[in-house]
Amino acid sequence: xxxxxxxxxxxxxxxxxxxxxxxxxxxxxxxxxxxxxxxxxxxxxxxxxxxxxxxxxxxxxxxxxxxxxxxxxxxxxxxxxxxxxxxxxxxxxxxxxxxxxxxxxxxxxxxxxxxxxxxxxxxxxxxxxxxxxxxxxxxxxxxxxxxxxxxxxxxxxxxxxxxxxxxxxxxxxxxxxxxxxxxxxxxxxxxxxxxxxxxxxxxxxxxxxxxxxxxxxxxxxxxxxxxxxxxxxxxxxxxxxxxxxx
Numbered sequence: 001x002x003x004x005x006x007x008x009x010x011x012x013x014x015x016x017x018x019x020x021x022x023x024x025x026x027x028x029x030x031x032x033x034x035x036x037x038x039x040x041x042x043x044x045x046x047x048x049x050x051x052x053x054x055x056x057x058x059x060x061x062x063x064x065x066x067x068x069x070x071x072x073x074x075x076x077x078x079x080x081x082x083x084x085x086x087x088x089x090x091x092x093x094x095x096x097x098x099x100x101x102x103x104x105x106x107x108x109x110x111x112x113x114x115x116x117x118x119x120x121x122x123x124x125x126x127x128x129x130x131x132x133x134x135x136x137x138x139x140x141x142x143x144x145x146x147x148x149x150x151x152x153x154x155x156x157x158x159x160x161x162x163x164x165x166x167x168x169x170x171x172x173x174x175x176x177x178x179x180x181x182x183x184x185x186x187x188x189x190x191x192x193x194x195x196x197x198x199x200x201x202x203x204x205x206x207x208x209x210x211x212x213x214x215x216x217x218x219x220x221x222x223x224x225x226x227x228x229x230x231x232x233x234x235x236x237x238x239x240x241x242x243x244x245x246x
Contacts, residue, residue, distance in 0.1 A: 017048040017078060023055055026066055037073060039218040040209050042169075043187075044075045046152075051093075054082025064089030139176075146182065147172060156192055168208065174198070187211075188233075200233040201245060215240050 023029050036043065051070065053063060063083070067090065071077060080093050141155040146164030153160065156175040165182030172178055172186065175193040177200065184202035191198030191213035200210050205226050209218050210233045217233070217240050230245040 017050050018044070019050045019052050019081075020070065020075070021052045021055055022066060022070075024057060024060065026056075026060075030066075030069060033070075033073065036216075039220060040216075043209060044073075047076070048078040049075050050079050050081060051077055052081045053084075053087075056082075058084050058086065060087075063087045064092075067093060141174075147186065149186075165204075166202075166207075168206075177201070184210075189216075190233075191235075196235050201231075203230050204228050205231040205242070210240070210242075212240060217242070 020033075049070075051067065056063065064087070067077065067080075077093055080090060083090055139158040141153075141158070141160045143153065143160070143162045143164070147153055147162060147166045147170040149167040149169035151167075152171040152173070153162075154173040156173070158174070159176040159179065160172055160174040161179040161181075162172065163181050166172055166180055166184050166186045166188065168185040170186035171189070172180075173189045173192055175198075176190065176195055177198045178188045178190045180188070180200075180202040182202075183204035183206055184200075185206045185208070187209040188200045188202075188207055189209075189211045190200050194213060196213040198212050200212065205222065206228060207219065207222070209216055210222075211217075212233060212235050215235055215238060223242055226242050226244070231242050232245050233240060233242045235241075
């Protein structure tokens with residue numbers, strides 16, 4: 001009688017994480033981080049963060065101390081990138097991450113099949129069939145409803161269009177642009193994949209934070225004349241501008 005072994009299922013999964021890139025001198029960078037947290041206290045709440053150490057000089061001392069300083073600010077670190085092999089004390093944050101992952105698909109681990117019996121020799125090998133064409137991923141995400149407080153909508157492959165509003169405490173994250181037909185009261189983060197040409201459009205600007213390709217403005221930074229008005233946020237070099245929608 002053959003014993004049946006438990007069947008194990010593995011599943012790949014991609015997650016949306018923020019990337020912090022410390023820069024020397026580190027005391028000044030930490031001060032800038034404190035200023036951002038003061039302007040937007042909830043910005044890092046519940047968000048996984050990767051720390052990219054690749055820009056730090058090799059001779060940087062006490063990198064582990066830097067990591068502890070980041071964690072002490074309530075930031076949840078899930079891994080590091082770009083760490084030099086000579087830096088010690090980083091084991092608490094696991095092995096360095098290999099880089100951005102792709103969306104995962106179910107993976108099944110099964111028992112190996114028995115070796116097939118030798119096949120008779122054929123006169124001519126058949127031509128292999130062409131592989132099936134993979135379905136193209138959508139370039140945009142359309143939501144025909146509002147985004148409620150506490151919800152987080154993420155689409156890293158392109159634009160997000162919302163036919164309703166974005167409530168306070170909600171978050172919308174897009175690899176491309178963000179279009180909100182109603183009021184934008186939560187957080188909108190566009191150009192996540194390094195797209196500096198992304199924009200954020202809304203019918204009424206009441207956002208807690210808008211960000212494009214790492215450049216952001218909190219509610220306190222936004223032009224007073226744009227609050228409650230149809231507005232577009234876009235990048236002019238390293239400067240974010242918020243202008244009327246014509």
